[in-house]
Amino acid sequence: MTSYLRSWIYGGTVPAEQPDPIPTLQKVSPPPSDDEDGGDTETERGLDDDDSPPVFPALNSAQRAQSSSNKPASSNKVLSDAMLMPPPPVPSLSVRTPGVPSKPGSSLLVPTTTTKPPPKPNTKRGPKVALAPGFGPLDWAALKSSGADLRGVDTLLRIPPSVLKKHNKKDDAWSAFNGKVYNMTPYLAFHPGGEKELMRVAGRDGTKLFASTHAWVNVDFMLDACLVGFLVPEPASP
Numbered sequence: 452m453t454s455y456l457r458s459w460i461y462g463g464t465v466p467a468e469q470p471d472p473i474p475t476l477q478k479v480s481p482p483p484s485d486d487e488d489g490g491d492t493e494t495e496r497g498l499d500d501d502d503s504p505p506v507f508p509a510l511n512s513a514q515r516a517q518s519s520s521n522k523p524a525s526s527n528k529v530l531s532d533a534m535l536m537p538p539p540p541v542p543s544l545s546v547r548t549p550g551v552p553s554k555p556g557s558s559l560l561v562p563t564t565t566t567k568p569p570p571k572p573n574t575k576r577g578p579k580v581a582l583a584p585g586f587g588p589l590d591w592a593a594l595k596s597s598g599a600d601l602r603g604v605d606t607l608l609r610i611p612p613s614v615l616k617k618h619n620k621k622d623d624a625w626s627a628f629n630g631k632v633y634n635m636t637p638y639l640a641f642h643p644g645g646e647k648e649l650m651r652v653a654g655r656d657g658t659k660l661f662a663s664t665h666a667w668v669n670v671d672f673m674l675d676a677c678l679v680g681f682l683v684p685e686p687a688s689p
């Protein structure tokens with residue numbers, strides 16, 4: 452059976468082992484019969500005891516003829532490993548050292564953000580000051596909307612730097628932020644950064660220090676009830 456399969460697969464020429472010779476058809480003439488009909492029963496054809504399947508493909512088929520004679524010898528070769536297509540190259544990712552670019556121009560470059568050390572937090576700002584009871588942000592909001600006079604002036608003023616300079620005491624502390632002058636005195640006890648820090652800009656323009664400390668704080672909203680006027684250039688002396 453194996454020799455038959457081999458002959459089927461290799462088309463008759465087996466490289467390693469020679470196939471069994473293909474049996475040739477032998478014409479068996481029926482034995483002389485007494486039957487006048489000429490004899491057509493199974494017993495008469497001699498097939499009654501033969502359970503073997505028919506040969507496939509048939510011994511005289513065109514398929515068999517083609518496979519055994521027409522194929523070139525090279526088509527029967529089994530490819531060895533060396534003749535096969537080589538496997539794809541191993542991706543360089545597996546041998547890449549973290550933090551070191553594998554190849555210039557590679558799409559697998561480490562993002563520059565991961566190689567830079569994180570920026571140091573701003574340590575220039577002082578710590579939050581513990582506010583006295585009744586001086587929290589909500590208390591300040593309540594005081595602002597209470598209608599109490601937090602300006603100390605009857606009308607908005609035009610304030611030159613020389614005038615601003617004079618308001619530098621705790622009980623009379625003015626400061627300019629973005630061209631607007633505010634009376635900081637009522638806010639001193641409410642400032643989360645403490646009175647001391649706030650007094651650093653008393654009597655002068657505090658825009659720069661304010662922005663470098665906490666640019667996200669909305670001073671115009673925080674001190675809207677404390678507005679006293681606008682910073683103007685010094686009038687020219689006569």
Ligand code: HEM
Nearest residue numbers: 576577578579643644648649652657660661664668670673
């Ligand atoms: C009059 C204008 C100012 C207002 C309305 C104001 C308001 C505030 C507010 C609302 C906070 C809390 C911020 C937060 O929690 O994120 C704060 C914190 C602080 N402020 Fe001011 N501030 C003013 C001016 C200043 C100035 C001139 C300084 C001077 C350096 C200063 C120094 C600080 C500091 C050090 C903190 C620290 C606490 C923190 O880390 O939050 N502030 N300020």
